[in-house]
Amino acid sequence: MGLLHGGDAWLFVGWCRLREDIRGFQLDRIRHLEITEKVFPERDPAVLDADLSRWRTRRLG
Incomplete structure (x- = not known):
């Protein structure tokens, strides 16, 4: 969905198929990426x- 910058971190905001909801993924914590x-x-x-x-x-609540 997009990239957001919050505080000291960049987040990739996207749809999580596991959670079936929008999730924020902190870019510096992503260790594996698979392009399909x-x-x-x-x-x-x-x-x-x-x-x-x-x-x-x-996230803010």
Whole structure:
């Protein structure tokens, strides 16, 4: 979904298939990356905005 900078860290914000929710992944903690052929469909921008707002609220709450 995107990259955010917060405090001293960069976060990759994306959909976690394991948790089935939006998650923030701190870039300096990622130890393995695998590039696959999977392509995910684009999301409705209104849904994306709502998801990101909900994620920010949980992170700050």
